[in-house]
Each structure stands twice: as structure tokens, then as C-alpha cells.
Amino acid sequence: MNQILIVDDDPGVCLFMEEVMTSMGYAADHARTLKKGLKKANSAPWDIIFLDVHLPDGSGLEAVSEFRKTPSAPEVIILTGEGSADGAAQAIRSGAWDYIEKPVTPNTISLPLKHAMEIRLARKAKSGPAPFKREKISGDSPELSDCLAQAANAAGSDASVLLMGESGTGKELFARAIHDNSPRAKGPFVVVDCAALPESLVESVLFGHEKGAFTGATKSQAGLIREANGGTLFLDELGELSPSNQKRFLRVLQERRVRSIGGGREDAIDFRLITATHQDIDGMADAGSFRKDLLFRLRGLTISLPPLRDRQGDAQIIAMRSIEKYCTRFGITVKGFYPEFLEALVRYRWPGNVRELVAAVEAAVIHGKDEPLLHPIHLPVHIRANLAQKAVRGSTPPLEDPMDQDPGTILPHSQYMQAAEKRYFKEVGAAASGTINEICRLSGLSRAQVYRLIKKHNITL
Amino acid sequence: MSILILCADGDTPDSSVANTCAGQEKWGEQPAKGLREKLVKAFGPKIGNIEFCDTVPQLTARFHRPMAAPTVLILVIDGQDTLESLISVRDFFDGIPVIIIPTFESPQTLRQTYTLCPRYIGNGDNLIHVAAVLANLTAR
Numbered sequence: 001m002n003q004i005l006i007v008d009d010d011p012g013v014c015l016f017m018e019e020v021m022t023s024m025g026y027a028a029d030h031a032r033t034l035k036k037g038l039k040k041a042n043s044a045p046w047d048i049i050f051l052d053v054h055l056p057d058g059s060g061l062e063a064v065s066e067f068r069k070t071p072s073a074p075e076v077i078i079l080t081g082e083g084s085a086d087g088a089a090q091a092i093r094s095g096a097w098d099y100i101e102k103p104v105t106p107n108t109i110s111l112p113l114k115h116a117m118e119i120r121l122a123r124k125a126k127s128g129p130a131p132f133k134r135e136k137i138s139g140d141s142p143e144l145s146d147c148l149a150q151a152a153n154a155a156g157s158d159a160s161v162l163l164m165g166e167s168g169t170g171k172e173l174f175a176r177a178i179h180d181n182s183p184r185a186k187g188p189f190v191v192v193d194c195a196a197l198p199e200s201l202v203e204s205v206l207f208g209h210e211k212g213a214f215t216g217a218t219k220s221q222a223g224l225i226r227e228a229n230g231g232t233l234f235l236d237e238l239g240e241l242s243p244s245n246q247k248r249f250l251r252v253l254q255e256r257r258v259r260s261i262g263g264g265r266e267d268a269i270d271f272r273l274i275t276a277t278h279q280d281i282d283g284m285a286d287a288g289s290f291r292k293d294l295l296f297r298l299r300g301l302t303i304s305l306p307p308l309r310d311r312q313g314d315a316q317i318i319a320m321r322s323i324e325k326y327c328t329r330f331g332i333t334v335k336g337f338y339p340e341f342l343e344a345l346v347r348y349r350w351p352g353n354v355r356e357l358v359a360a361v362e363a364a365v366i367h368g369k370d371e372p373l374l375h376p377i378h379l380p381v382h383i384r385a386n387l388a389q390k391a392v393r394g395s396t397p398p399l400e401d402p403m404d405q406d407p408g409t410i411l412p413h414s415q416y417m418q419a420a421e422k423r424y425f426k427e428v429g430a431a432a433s434g435t436i437n438e439i440c441r442l443s444g445l446s447r448a449q450v451y452r453l454i455k456k457h458n459i460t461l
Numbered sequence: 462m463s464i465l466i467l468c469a470d471g472d473t474p475d476s477s478v479a480n481t482c483a484g485q486e487k488w489g490e491q492p493a494k495g496l497r498e499k500l501v502k503a504f505g506p507k508i509g510n511i512e513f514c515d516t517v518p519q520l521t522a523r524f525h526r527p528m529a530a531p532t533v534l535i536l537v538i539d540g541q542d543t544l545e546s547l548i549s550v551r552d553f554f555d556g557i558p559v560i561i562i563p564t565f566e567s568p569q570t571l572r573q574t575y576t577l578c579p580r581y582i583g584n585g586d587n588l589i590h591v592a593a594v595l596a597n598l599t600a601r
Contacts (some may be wrong), residue, residue: 136555172578188575196558196580198593205581216587222568227575329525329553355556366527412600 002117003045006030007037007060008052008079013104017050020106024113034058038066045072048116050109051096052079064094065312068142075116079104088436089454093310095143123149135177137170138321138354139314143306147174150303155181162238162298163276165305166456167414168353171276172236174305179232184272187231190224195237195414202245204261207252213262225258228271238298239279239290250294273298278414280421280456282449308350308357309458315345315357322361323374335365337374344376347390348383422457429459463510463529464595467520467547468497468537496537496564496585503588504595517546524553533598536577537562537585541570548576558598560591 004026006017014030021028031037034055041049049067051060064076078091078099091099098112132152137144154161155178163171172191179189197205204214208223225233235241241249252258253273257266275298284290308315319342327334341364350356360380368378376384411419425439432438439450453459497513504511510529514520534557538544554577561579563571574582580598583591 176578188572189578190575191578191580193558193580196594196597198590198597201581201590201593218584218586227572330527331525358556362527 002026002047002121004028004048004050004113005037005040005044005046005074006050007032007034007055008050009033009054009056010052013052013079013102017104017109020109021113023106024110026117032056034060034063038063038070041067041070041072041074046070046074047072047120048097048113049074049076050079050100051076053081053091061090061094061096064091064096065142068095073142073145075120077112077116089451089459092451092455093458095146123153132181133177135173135180137173137177138318139311140317141306141311141314143311144314147303147305150301151178152181154178154301154303157301158182158184158272159300160273160275160298161300162281162302163274163305164281164302165276165278166307166351166353166418167278168350168355169305169307170354171278171305172234174303175232175234175236175274175276178274179234179272182232182272184231188228189232189234190228191234191236192224193236194240199242199245202242203248206245207248207258208260208263210260210262213260217262220260223258223260225252225269225271226267229269230271232272232274235273235275238275238277239281239284241290243289243291246291246294250291250297253294253297279417280449280453282452283445286445286449307458308353315350316342318354318357319345319361322358323365326362326365330365330369332365332369333372335368335374336372338376340376341374341378344379344383344387347387418457421453422459425453425457425459429454463512464504464508464533464535464599465512465514465520465523465528466497466500466535466537467514467517468500468535469515469539469543496562499585499588500535500537503592508595508599517543517550520547521550521553533558533560533595535560535562535591535595536579537564538574540565541567541573544570544573548573551577560594560598562591 004021006014006021006028008014008017008030009032011032014032018028018030029040031040034057037049037051037055040046051064051067053060060078064078067074067076075097076095078088078094078096080088080091080099080101088099088101097116100108100112132148132155134148137148151174161175161178163174165171176189179185192206194202204217204221204223206224208221208226209217211217211220213220252269255266256269258269259266281290281295285292285295308318323337324334345357345360352359360383363380364374364378368374371378376387425443428439428443432442436447436450439445440447443450445453501511512523512528514523534554536547536559538547538561559577559579561574561577561582562585563574563582564585565571571582581591581594583594
């Protein structure tokens with residue numbers, strides 16, 4: 001029988017919830033304090049934990065990751081005070097499965113509980129004997145482990161996968177790992193980088209063309225969709241696909257056939273599709289710049305990759321592996337490091353995520369090649385400057401918002417759009433006094449979109 | 462910004478002989494000869510630093526020394542042997558965007574180039590598209 005633990009200091013809530021759980025066919029128990037809750041969580045295999053925010057000996061929100069790390073890695077559902085937007089947002093950020101506003105009723109409990117349990121059981125069923133080969137994906141944080149579990153689940157199916165996450169979070173590594181662990185592993189893994197290809201090229205590169213189809217088509221080309229036949233097509237930076245190419249690609253997905261530019265013949269194709277974006281693709285769909293019908297087809301499974309700053313402990317692991325890698329590559333003795341070096345890595349927020357961390361470690365190894373131990377002084381200057389600002393101000397340095405650059409500084413489009421979106425949400429949040437309903441009203445976005453964006457930009461309302 | 466280019470000199474007798482003797486490949490209509498100059502002309506004005514390597518071992522050796530980041534890697538591949546050598550050392554390219562310019566015509570070999578996860582497979586006859594992709598990659 002599936003087991004549920006309720007951690008709440010209110011005896012009435014515990015009793016009520018236990019009765020509801022039992023009536024739904026689950027075994028339930030409760031604890032009235034955080035300490036007792038953690039003790040119970042460590043001593044039995046729980047599937048779901050309902051965790052109150054305000055407990056006599058601490059905040060439930062701050063203990064979510066501790067509960068997630070207990071042996072059975074249970075899903076945590078937070079119980080928040082009524083209308084507490086802060087609590088709800090923080091619950092999502094802290095890695096909780098969901099949140100429920102008090103007062104709880106059988107209706108408010110049953111649906112999130114049912115969903116959490118279904119997905120948990122599906123994951124358990126999938127966790128068969130074959131281990132997921134994670135290749136170059138480093139880290140063991142619960143946040144990453146969740147994503148790896150989802151990736152393993154995705155690998156076992158042929159469903160389309162949409163990978164979401166900031167730049168540098170490892171979307172391509174995940175796509176590759178899903179392919180390598182799938183029944184199509186022996187087939188090709190073909191990358192289409194929609195952001196790298198000029199719009200004029202995307203169509204011919206993707207769908208192929210016949211000789212003479214257009215000026216410069218000196219020979220026919222099969223196109224990447226055909227090249228992916230029998231394997232996986234990885235469409236990176238999906239949001240960059242133009243409306244006309246979205247329409248054409250949708251047709252390929254619907255009919256599983258492709259026709260080259262200038263060609264009269266259609267070929268049947270069989271590929272698995274994985275897509276990735278760092279953009280708010282739902283927002284783009286709502287705004288009409290991305291086709292909703294295509295998006296529905298792309299997101300059989302969605303995996304949201306966490307930014308490195310939210311992956312507790314992973315920065316150290318990745319840094320140590322990178323130190324070893326670059327020392328070996330450059331033919332120098334593998335270096336140790338001062339504790340301050342790792343502390344600096346933990347304090348920095350890594351806006352460029354794993355990619356930035358690896359580059360910083362490479363730079364540190366080069367800079368400190370004559371020293372036996374790496375020190376923060378060996379890190380790139382922009383990182384040291386940022387950390388120094390933080391240390392002096394005790395807060396986030398103002399230039400963390402890239403839009404605060406000097407006038408005339410041109411930012412990359414993606415960075416500018418991210419920053420603009422974050423600034424917009426801060427302003428809407430302030431105008432709405434942090435009330436989610438009001439933010440939804442002002443922004444015209446759904447509640448789910450608002451929460452996703454709050455989480456994405458780590459905004460405190 | 463820098464780009465690293467693997468481009469064997471088309472005049473090198475050994476490479477020509479090797480490809481001819483293999484019997485599987487032939488040079489494209491536009492051989493690798495002169496491609497190096499075309500690459501410099503196409504990218505030189507826009508890119509600060511262009512480095513060339515003649516062989517895969519030279520390229521591998523280059524990765525054992527620090528290089529300016531961010532870097533784009535352009536691989537001019539003349540056939541199966543070079544491709545296989547590159548596949549065996551592909552760990553060095555981790556995280557580096559790769560553009561491939563094949564100078565062979567074998568579709569089977571071309572299919573294998575996807576193992577290197579290229580951002581673009583270009584045409585040595587017309588470097589305009591390669592330059593456009595390179596511009597997008599370096600603008601990130």
C-alpha cells in the first residue's frame with residue numbers, strides 16, 4: 001500500500017487528512033514537528049509527504065530538499081496559508097511537487113495527490129534493471145536526479161520530448177542521453193540548431209532540396225529530417241523557427257512524410273523528435289509567435305532543467321571533474337584547491353550555468369598552472385568582481401540585470417529578452433502587490449504561466 | 462573570438478593518394494586545394510583569430526594547449542579516414558560548436574558526420590552560408 005506522511009502541527013488537520021487518505025486507499029501517518037517528520041521520513045518508505053509551512057521548530061519550505069533526500073525520495077506537497085502567494089511561489093522554487101492552500105478539503109487534496117502518485121508509480125515501474133547512462137551529465141542534486149529520472153522515462157518511450165531550461169543547463173546533453181538510452185540508440189542523432197541557421201537556410205537544411213530548386217542549389221540535399229530517419233532529430237532553439245517553417249514542420253509531424261524543396265516526391269520517415277528551448281515557449285504560443293498546434297505535438301513529455309544555482313552541491317562536483325579534465329588535458333599534475341575556491345564557486349550565481357562554470361574552471365587551471373592549489377584569485381575577473389560586490393553590499397550587485405548596462409551596449413537578443421521578461425515580472429509583481437490573481441489579470445497570463453515564470457526568473461514577490 | 466580550422470592542404474600528395482587508394486572516396490568538384498585561402502577570405506575580416514591545423518593529430522595537440530574562448534571549430538573533412546580519426550577524439554570538442562565542410566561525396570560517409578553533432582554541414586564551393594552560420598554562432 002502506498003504510504004503518505006502528513007507533517008502539520010494542527011491535530012485537526014492531521015486527523016482530517018489521515019481520514020481522507022485512508023478513504024482513498026492509502027496508508028497515512030502524521031508528525032507534528034519538523035524534527036519528528038524528518039525522523040519518520042528517514043525510517044519508512046513514504047511516497048508522498050504533505051508538509052505544512054509553519055511548524056513549531058522551523059519552516060517546512062526550507063526543509064523540502066531534506067525530505068526529498070530521505071531514502072524513499074518522496075514527493076512533497078506543501079500546505080500553505082490561504083492566499084499566500086509568497087508561500088506558493090517559494091514552494092514551487094524549493095522543489096515541491098505542488099502546493100495546496102489551507103483550509104484543505106477532500107477536493108483540494110485528491111487531485112494533486114492522485115497526479116503525484118500516478119507519476120511516482122509510473123517512475124517506479126520504469127526504473128527497471130537497465131541503468132540510465134548519463135554520459136557527461138554531472139551532479140547528484142535531487143533537482144538533477146528528478147530530471148534524470150524523467151529522461152530515463154522518456155528514453156523508454158518514443159514520445160516527443162521538450163527540454164526547457166536556461167542556456168548552459170545541458171539541454172543538448174540530455175537530448176543526447178535520451179537518444180543513447182533509447183531503442184533508437186544505434187540510429188543517427190541529428191542536431192538542428194535553429195538559432196545558428198539563418199532563416200533563409202533553415203528550410204533547405206531541414207527539409208532538403210533538389211538540384212536547381214533555387215539559385216545556388218548546385219546539387220540535391222537530403223535534408224536533416226531524412227538524415228534522422230531511424231534515429232532522433234534534435235531541434236535546438238525551437239523558438240527561432242519561423243512561422244512558415246513551423247507550419248511545414250507540423251505537416252511533417254502529422255503525416256510522417258517529408259518533401260524536398262523543388263521535389264515532387266514525398267518520402268516516409270521515422271524519427272524520434274526531441275526539442276529544446278530557453279525561451280518561454282508557452283508565452284510565445286499565447287502571443288501568437290509560436291503555433292499552439294505544433295507545441296502540443298512537441299511536448300509529449302516536458303523536462304525542465306534547473307539552473308546550476310538551484311542544483312545544490314552540483315557546482316562543486318562539476319568543478320572537481322573539470323579540474324581533473326583540464327589538468328590532464330594540459331599535461332599538468334591534477335591540482336587541489338583552497339576551501340575558498342569552492343566557496344567562491346558556491347556563492348557565484350552562474351548565469352551561464354554549467355557552460356560558464358566549466359569555462360571558469362578551465363581559465364582557473366590555466367591561470368594557476370604554476371600553483372599546486374587553486375585559489376579564487378585564479379578565477380576570471382568578472383566572477384571575482386561580482387563576488388566582491390556581493391561581499392561588500394551583502395546583496396545582489398545592480399549589474400546582475402543585464403539591462404542596466406551602459407547605454408549603447410548591445411546585448412545578445414536572447415539575453416536581452418530574458419532580462420526584459422524578468423524586469424517586466426518584477427514590475428507587474430510590484431504593481432499587483434505580489435498577488436498572483438492580480439498578476440494574472442494585469443499580465444493576461446495563466447496562473448501556471450505566472451508560476452513558471454516566477455520560478456524561471458527566481459523572482460520573490 | 463577565435464575559430465579553429467582543420468583543413469588539410471589539397472596539394473599534399475599523401476592525402477590525395479590515400480583518398481584515391483581507399484577507393485571509397487573521391488574529391489568533390491572543388492578539391493580542398495585553395496580552400497584554406499577561401500576560408501581566410503570569407504571569415505578573416507569578421508573573425509579576430511583564425512588558427513589552422515593540417516591533421517587530426519595536430520588538432521588534438523592543439524586542444525592540449527589553452528585557447529581563446531569562445532571558439533568555433535570548422536572541420537574540412539576529406540573522407541572516411543579523417544572522419545574516423547575525428548570521431549575517436551570527439552571528446553575534445555565538447556561544448557564547442559562544430560561546422561563541417563566535406564570535400565568528399567560519399568552519402569554513407571556524410572551520414573556518419575552527424576556523429577560529431579555539427580551545427581551546420583556546409584559546402585566548400587560556396588562559403589556564404591558557412592559565414593552566415595559562423596556569424597550566428599559567434600554572436601551568441
